[in-house]
Amino acid sequence: MALHPVPSPVALLGGGKIAEALIQGLLRSGLVRPSDVRVTVRRSERGEALRSRHGVHVLMDNAQAVRGAGVVLLAVRQAQLRDLMAVISPALAPGQTVVSLSADVRLAQLEAALPSFVSVIRAMPHTPVRVGAGVTPLTAGTRVMEAAKRAVESVFAATGQPLWMSEEALTVCTGVSCTGPAYVFRFVEALAQAAVAHGMDAAEAAALAKGTLIGAAKLLAEPDAATPRLIAEIATPGGITEAGLLAMEAEGLPRVVGEAVSVAIQRTRERADANAAAYSTPK
Ligand SMILES: NC(=O)C1=CN([C@@H]2O[C@H](COP(=O)(O)OP(=O)(O)OC[C@H]3O[C@@H](n4cnc5c(N)ncnc54)[C@H](OP(=O)(O)O)[C@@H]3O)[C@@H](O)[C@H]2O)C=CC1
Numbered sequence: 001m002a003l004h005p006v007p008s009p010v011a012l013l014g015g016g017k018i019a020e021a022l023i024q025g026l027l028r029s030g031l032v033r034p035s036d037v038r039v040t041v042r043r044s045e046r047g048e049a050l051r052s053r054h055g056v057h058v059l060m061d062n063a064q065a066v067r068g069a070g071v072v073l074l075a076v077r078q079a080q081l082r083d084l085m086a087v088i089s090p091a092l093a094p095g096q097t098v099v100s101l102s103a104d105v106r107l108a109q110l111e112a113a114l115p116s117f118v119s120v121i122r123a124m125p126h127t128p129v130r131v132g133a134g135v136t137p138l139t140a141g142t143r144v145m146e147a148a149k150r151a152v153e154s155v156f157a158a159t160g161q162p163l164w165m166s167e168e169a170l171t172v173c174t175g176v177s178c179t180g181p182a183y184v185f186r187f188v189e190a191l192a193q194a195a196v197a198h199g200m201d202a203a204e205a206a207a208l209a210k211g212t213l214i215g216a217a218k219l220l221a222e223p224d225a226a227t228p229r230l231i232a233e234i235a236t237p238g239g240i241t242e243a244g245l246l247a248m249e250a251e252g253l254p255r256v257v258g259e260a261v262s263v264a265i266q267r268t269r270e271r272a273d274a275n276a277a278a279y280s281t282p283k
């Protein structure tokens with residue numbers, strides 16, 4: 001995808017883990033300078049850490065951070081989101097774009113909590129945005145201007161690949177791509193644990209498992225990579241890889257992965273329902 005200029009400044013409200021991953025990805029892209037990024041914190045030591053590591057503007061005033069921002073990203077947890085929207089609403093101007101990164105507050109609640117003259121979008125990034133390798137699902141609210149869509153696309157194109165979809169599909173992504181890196185890292189740990197169980201030194205086992213994942217990911221990143229062919233290159237018919245793969249099937253790998261995805265999606269839906277109910281009552 002062609003990279004478009006990212007509207008400056010980018011305001012990230014809530015300088016936690018996903019905000020820092022996005023800052024790193026944006027700066028790494030070369031399309032955004034530290035002076036183009038505003039990030040807000042509620043603890044000065046966290047602000048100092050972000051400032052010293054990345055050279056970005058750190059503020060403690062969320063309303064001030066959104067004034068004149070090219071795009072505003074809400075990166076606090078759900079417990080703080082409603083209060084944050086109440087604080088920034090009077091400071092937002094017509095034509096501004098607000099993107100919620102929250103996994104569990106729906107567009108309907110976001111649009112009701114923000115002024116009707118702003119474009120509201122949800123994004124569901126994951127930590128690979130830090131290295132420019134994110135796949136970020138996006139879903140647009142009911143009153144989104146085309147320019148807002150392009151602006152938000154540019155943020156997530158600078159950190160990987162943006163993908164537009166329905167809100168329901170984005171909910172599924174919370175249990176797949178958003179949580180997915182954690183599942184993959186857990187698989188790497190399980191591979192290392194298995195090596196240790198067969199007598200390998202723990203540090204060697206960790207390096208071997210990590211190297212295997214990185215090597216496999218690079219093969220997957222090649223043009224025209226397809227998993228059946230990549231598996232067939234390793235698995236000689238009747239050989240040892242096939243025996244291992246058959247054991248994985250027999251032990252229910254697809255069922256285990258499917259269960260993790262289902263439970264995460266279910267948790268997202270329950271929290272979104274609870275938030276919808278909470279937002280419907282005045283604070
Ligand atoms: N982590 C991930 O991989 C992903 C997270 N998300 C979503 O992103 C959001 C944030 O998640 P994550 O980064 O993991 O959580 P974190 O707790 O790491 O980040 C939230 C940050 O917001 C800060 N904060 C809270 N209230 C305010 C405020 N009023 N003003 C300024 N800063 C404030 C918190 O400060 P303090 O440090 O003091 O608590 C914290 O640093 C959540 O909604 C989550 O669903 C979405 C996709 C992926």
Ligand SMILES: O=C(O)[C@@H]1CCC=N1
Nearest residue numbers: 102103104174178179
């Ligand atoms: O685990 C969580 O609840 C958050 C939202 C998605 C990723 N991290």
